[in-house]
Amino acid sequence: MKNIKIFILAAILGLVACSEDFLDKVPTTSMSDRLALSNYNNMQLATNACYAYLYSSNYYGRAFVIIPEIRGVNAKSSNNKNSGRFQTNYNWAENGGNTSGLWGTAYGLITSASNVINAVEGYSEPGVTQAQLDQIKGEAMFLRAMAHFDLVRMYAQPYSYAKNNPDVDALGVPIITKTEIGSPARDKVTDVYKFIVSQLRNAEQLVGDPGRGNAPKAFASKEAVQALLAKVYMYMENWDSAAYYANAVITSGKFSLVDANEYTQMWSSEVGSSEVIFMVYGNATQSFYPSYDEIGYILNPDGYGDVVATEDLRNLFDPADVRGQLFNNFGFADEAWPTKYPGKTKVNENNIIVLRLAEMYLIRAEAALNGAAGYGNNSALNDYNTLREHRGLSAASSVTLEDIYTERRRELNFEPGNGFWDISRLQRDVERTDVASEIAPKTITFPDHRFALPIPISEIEANDNMVQNPGYN
16 A cells, blocks of 8 residues: 555654644644654644544545435435536446545544554553543544544445355455555455444543543544444444444433524534534644535535535425425525535535434434344334424324434435445445436446445555455456
8 A cells, every 4th residue: 555655654744733723733844753652742633633634525524425425315416506526426437546535535544543542552651641541542543443434335335235245245445553564455344344343442441521622522532432333333233232322322411402493503513512422623724624625615506516405305304394494595496405514614614513413313213123122113213203303393103214214314414424325234226316417327226336436546556465346447
C-alpha cells in the first residue's frame, strides 16, 4: 500500500490542524512521529487530529453520505441542477479508476489512530492519570473500528452474505494496526468484523466522558462506542448483542428523543441536540474542510444541487409526519432536496450526525422481531410507537420487520451509513421506481458483484497482494 503510506506519512508527521474553537490548535511544523507522540499533550492533539479526517469530502463530509443514498432508492440525480457529480454512482458504472475516494482517507485515519494507540501502550507521565491515557486510546480505537466498518461496507459484499459464501468471504479489506511500508492482503469479511467488534469492546472499557471541546458530541463517548456496537451487531445479525447495546444507550439517561416541534431544528444545532450520540463537527477552519465539495453544497440548488430525494421516498410520509417537512423544492415543482444539511454560518459548513437515539430504538425493535433474548413483539411495538409518537404520528396496533425497514427509510434517509447498505445487509434487490437517467438501472438483483465498489486502481498497481473485486477490470 505504498500510495496510502505516503499519504499517511504526510498527515501524521505534520499532525492535522483543526478548528480553533473545536479542537486544540496543533503544531504546524513537521516532526518525527516519535517526537510528535512523545508526551500526553501531543498524544491528545494527535487524537484530536484523527477526527479531522471524518470531515473530508471523501468521507462523512459528503461522499460517504451521498454514495449509499444515490446507489439505492432514496436519491437520484437532479434534472434541474446537475454538474455531473455522483452520476457514475447513480448509474452503477464504477470502475477501478472511478470509485469512492474513501480508501485513502479512511486508511489515513486508521494509521493515524494506530499511532496514538501504539504510543499510549505502556506509557506513563507524571501528572497524567491512567484514565486520561485510557480515554485517548479508547477514542482512537473507536475511530479505527469505525473506519474499518465503513471500508468493509463500501468495498466488500455484506457480512450476512459473505459469512455463508467462503469464496466471497475472502474479499474484505486489509486490517491495519500500525504504520509501516508494506503490501497487505485483504482480510476476510468475517475477520474484519471480528476485529471491529474487538476494538469497540476494548474501547467500551476505556472511554468515558471526553471532557473537552465546545461540541463534546463530536468526540467518542462510552455511549457512542455502544451505539456503534449495536449497529455493527445488527449488520452481523447478532440480534442478542444488537439489542443489548441499543438498550444500553437508550437506558443510559443521557439522550432523549426530540418532539415533533423540535425535530427540524435538530439539523442546525451547533452542539448537537438531545438525540445526537456522535457527530462530525463541521467548521471552515478545519484542515479537511471540503469547501464547495461539502455535503450542504451538493444537496442545495443554490450550490451544485446534483442530488435530490426520490418521489418514492417522499411518498412514504403521512401529512402529520414532521419528517416529511425536511424536503424543499426551492421553486422547482418536480423535484425536492433534503434539508438535513442547512449549514451553520454558511450552507457548506455542517455538522454530520452519525449516530443518534432514534436509530437505537429501531435497532432494538428489529432485534426483538428477530428473536433477541429478553425482548419480543411487545417490546418492538413499544419502540416503534415511541418513535412514531415523537414524529407526530399515532400509535400502531402491530409492527412487522417490513414496518421497521420502512421506518428506517423515513427516519434515517440522507444520514451516513444507511440507505443502500440497509438494502445490502438484508440481501435485497435495489428496485427504483423513480429514475432520472436513461442509463441508470431500475433494478439490480442481489447478489451482484456491483454491491461492492471496486478497489482503487492506484492501490491495485501499488500493492502486489491486493486483489480486485470480481467483475471489475
